[in-house]
Amino acid sequence: MIKRPFFGSGKPKLQYSEIKNIEEKDVKEIPFSTRVTLMHKSPEGDPAGELVLSIGDEVRTGQRLSLHELGEEYLTSTATGTITDISHTTEYTGHIFTSVSIEAKSKDLWDDEFEKTGKDADLKSALPFLSCLPGIFDLAPLIKPDNPLNTIIINGLDRDLLIATNQIIVKTEAEHLAEGIEYLKKITGAGRVIFVVPPSLRTEAEKSGAEVKVIEPDYPDAAPGLLMQKVLDNPVSPEKTFEDLGVGFISPEAVVALRTAFVEGKLPVTKVLTVIDKDNRLTCVKARIGTPVRDILSALNIDVSHGDRLVFGGPMSGQSIYSEDMPIQHDTNAIMVQDKSRVIPSGNDPCINCGECVRACPAKIPVNMLIRLLENGLYEEAAQDYDLLSCVECGLCSYVCEMRIPISHYIMLGKHELPLTEGLEESNE
DSSP states (O other): OOOOOOOOOOOOOOBOOOOOSOOGGGSEEOOOOSEEEEEEEEEESOOSSSBSOOTTOEEOBTOEEEOBSSSOOEEEOOSOEEEEEEEEEEOTTSEEEEEEEEEEOSSOOBOOHHHHHTTTOOHHHHGGGOSSBTTBSOOGGGOOTTSOOSEEEEEOSOSSTTOOHHHHHHHHOHHHHHHHHHHHHHHHOOSEEEEEEOGGGHHHHHTTOSEEEEOOOBTTTTSHHHHHHHHHOOOOOTTSOTGGGTEEEEOHHHHHHHHHHHHHSSOOOEEEEEEEOTTOOEEEEEEETTOBHHHHHHHTTOOOOTTOEEEESOTTTOEEESOTTOBOOTTOOEEEEEOGGGOOOOOOSOOOOOOHHHHHOTTOOOHHHHHHHHHTTOHHHHHHHHOGGGOOOOOHHHHHOTTOOOHHHHHHHHHHHHHHHHHHHHHHO
């Protein structure tokens, strides 16, 4: 039984940034970097077999780089040059990241393997090349040959505040989106494609030929769980994935990337993203996947000092990064720079039960009770009694918390620890 205390309704009126009067020429091209670093996240546990790549190997732009002797893990080279470093890093969630650094040459030599085998959109031959497209880290969940998804939703809104990446793609790539949607239907077999956009982008979305749904840009309605309920009137159960319900999500940029791959016979290697400076000014840029953050900030004349915060994403749900040398990846939609004077530290005081987090929560979770269990490591009870897994990770609870409790961090930790706790109990039985 879910316990829901009574509080008044209402939540902060936050809206996504809407772009107006912006053209493709307003997207700034970041100069080519002499070093790109590609990263692949492996499942928990050891990688499958020995590395296939070696330091000193020569690679071409668009080349499919197999990582291990066993398994199907690979990266797509975004530059022509020489591999100078290969390393492994285990993050706090237990996933292993394999990073491959390439000393890039100024001129691209394109690999033609995909052009030979995949440009006719044959699923069997094309799929092995399509896991690393700009705008999506893994296309495989959308492709189920034996049981195709019923519906694919193209999300024309951006997941966080101050980001305009998806919207700039819709604004400037309407014709290419129409072609990309046809390829999307072909390789997924989905019978219905819904294009969700804010009112300002209705005209551009209608050019795509997809079914268009217009929603107001109210945060956090672009989160997949909330979007699915708003567009399909189909609430998501924590016990099921979107794919279990026959629904998949994809970004406009990934749809355009599909079109580019099949029409031009080349795998796209550049990424559009929003850069948010210390004064919250937005700049849309295009850069090679694997470009260090340092190079992008330098091109925009944005200085970073000790104590400033760098974030991949936006102010509500973004994740801090530890170095300007971190590279942008296929799913990096934004870089935010916060001046140290504007970084608000988390508090150490206990919850005062004011109820602001409960009023703000779009999933109607009793956050005030949930946080008490999470603070004490009671993750199973948090999931069973107080809807831990229903959280859409919008960050509103932390945003409104009077005591500055890092509620979002506790929730993410709880979601990570829960399956580990359950697995430990099963092994002890």
